[in-house]
Amino acid sequence: MQTLKRVTGVMFPVILFSLLALCLLSLSRLLLTIWQADHITGWQDWLMILAQGVRIDISTLCWLLILPSLLLALMPVTGVLGRCWLFVFRIWLVAGLWVLVYMELATPTFITEYNLRPNRLFIEYLVYPKEVFSMLWVGYKAELALGLLGTLLTLVLGWKLSGYAVRDLTAPKWYWRPVLALAVVALGVMGARSTFQHRPLNPAMVAFSTDPLLNDLTLNSAYSVIFAAKNMASEKNAEEFYGQMPLEEIIQTVRQASGREAEFISDEIPTLNTISPTFSGKKNLVILLQESLGARFVGGLGGLPLTPNLDQLMQEGWNFTQVYATGTRSVRGIEAMTTGFTPTPSRAVVKLSKSQTGFYTIADLLARQGYHTQFIYGGESHFDNMKSFFLGNGFEVIVDLPDFVNPKFVGSWGASDQDLYTMADLQFTKLHQSGQPFFSLVFTSSNHSPYEFPDGEIELYEQPEHTRNNAVKYSDKALGEFFAKAKQSDYWKDTVFIVIADHDARAEGNVPVPVDRFHIPALILGSDIQPRQDDRLASNIDMAPTLLSLIGADNTSPMIGHDLTKPLAPEFQRAMMQFDKNFGYLTRDKLVVLQPGKAPMGYQYDFDSRQLSVTEVSELESKRALAHALLGGKLYREGRYKLPDASEHQLANAD
The missing domain is CATH 3.40.720.10 (Alkaline Phosphatase, subunit A)
Known part of the structure; x- marks a missing residue:
């Protein structure tokens, strides 16, 4: 570790946390894929998920760390200003690591419910903390406990690790700092884009299967949610997905x-x-609109x-x-x-x-x-x-x-x-x-x-009592x-x-x-x-046009x-x-x-x-x-x- 610190110099904290995050994200992806192995059709699926997954993770980390890395190359690391800057830098590192870890911990529950990684639904539910927390408290106590434990461990151990990482950093000579900053930006942008094509890396570029879950396993959940948030902010229309037609x-x-x-x-x-x-x-x-009542729960169908x-x-x-x-x-x-x-x-x-x-x-x-x-x-x-x-x-x-x-x-x-x-x-x-x-x-x-x-x-x-099948029976x-x-x-x-x-x-x-x-x-x-x-x-x-016809309503409408x-x-x-x-x-x-x-x-x-x-x-x-x-x-x-x-x-x- 000391050798790595000596070789990488002032960039050591970034590289250390990047390597740690890559290992954790890859481990999570591997475990999730093993869990969902019945979706796998051959060794090619494993290769695509794990290899392209690393590509997604590198892009995620570049987006997360490019700004603090640039500042790290330019800011002092000693004196009052240096100590203040390193304190903020440590917060950034630990907070970023926590987001990555927490989203992976939340992923199994989300996959169980939606058969996809956390996406825009995850964001939309955050708008309703009362209902969501009540649901989690009643039905997902173990998952909440795991999330809390993961949060505490990440914050405590991450903070200690960040303290070690920034201790006794050696900054380069002042004339090398602009060169290092340019190199950081160049590598960061290249890693974030992950392609020389017109459009930067996106989920479609690493999608390889007709099974949506396999494509999602290639991502990490923080990337999936942030990508969803970006799409929600711009409310992309169907033409951007499927093509144009007058x-x-x-x-x-x-x-x-x-x-x-x-x-x-x-x-x-x-x-x-x-x-x-x-x-x-x-x-x-x-x-009478029935919540989640698919035909597979209905005996008559x-x-x-x-x-x-x-x-x-x-x-x-x-x-x-x-x-x-x-x-x-x-x-x-x-x-x-x-x-x-x-x-x-x-x-x-x-x-x-x-x-x-x-x-x-x-x-x-x-x-x-x-x-x-x-x-x-x-x-x-x-x-x-x-x-x-x-x-x-x-x-x-x-x-x-x-x-x-x-x-x-x-x-x-x-x-x-x-x-x-x-x-x-x-x-x-x-x-x-x-x-x-x-x-x-x-x-x-x-x-x-x-x-x-x-x-x-x-x-x-x-058994147990609170399952979907029992709820369907009660609702019926x-x-x-x-x-x-x-x-x-x-x-x-x-x-x-x-x-x-x-x-x-x-x-x-x-x-x-x-x-x-x-x-x-x-x-x-x-x-x-x-x-x-x-x-x-x-x-x-x-159904609406049919019902309007049955009740005798005049129906001039855009339906x-x-x-x-x-x-x-x-x-x-x-x-x-x-x-x-x-x-x-x-x-x-x-x-x-x-x-x-x-x-x-x-x-x-x-x-x-x-x-x-x-x-x-x-x-x-x-x-x-x-x-x-x-x-x-x-x-x-x-x-x-x-x-x-x-x-x-x-x-x-x-x-």
């Missing part, structure tokens, strides 16, 4: 793909179209035997067997169900700045037609910016946890599903008595980590109790209900878009809804979803899925996947075996997928996904 061509392609090109009526709002309702009259609408109540209800209503979510987060499900908006690689519109007012929602549409509109949630409605988005776009009333009186059970995410449905029944009864039609979005939360629910309510499916019981009560209510005969998931619990797989992990239940119920099993391929963006009360030929059936940075466009015979900086990929999807096999993709199929991938971002940025004002509406109808 808006006119996008609109033409999307209209043609809808199978109802003649129904589009506006140039200012390019997707504005009118769908005549099937039902003549006016009914209430209730969306071939999943685990966890949902006997939902399975029975599927025999009583209009059951869709091939509906697919647009994303992997609740805000994406809310986006699809309330706005019919196509998914994008950006954040869901619930959280985007330009969509907080004047953005289309079915709540706004129905409020204009005399409906009372509300959102009912057992937790804090400010989570994920829901409250702001809803109140700015047509929802008149928010009912959340502070409005619940003596709830039976409150967990990390708020009141239990039973409490939620009790509140919903009270609201529906009161609204029905007022004589005003109503639209209500009811969002469950019990099926969310750490899976808390009242003791003694169900016969546990497995609460749903069954609600419908047993609703069928006896006065509002039942005048209301259309849909039970649908926001997304599956955990999207994972060894392909860029794991289609089977987007499969969700969707069931429409009501006194006039006849039992049927519907095997048409559909998306949750198709491109299909009204499934009407016939839909197989060639126009489709689903769109956003999986991190990848976009999937699924039809009856093909899945087209768009990935950043890569050519479109084609897969055959077997709906029975739920397996994908690589196939060719035509230029027309690629164009159709690209148009739908770019549509949402274009309309959002230009403020053209909205309802027309009265004069625009009259003009459109006149045309």
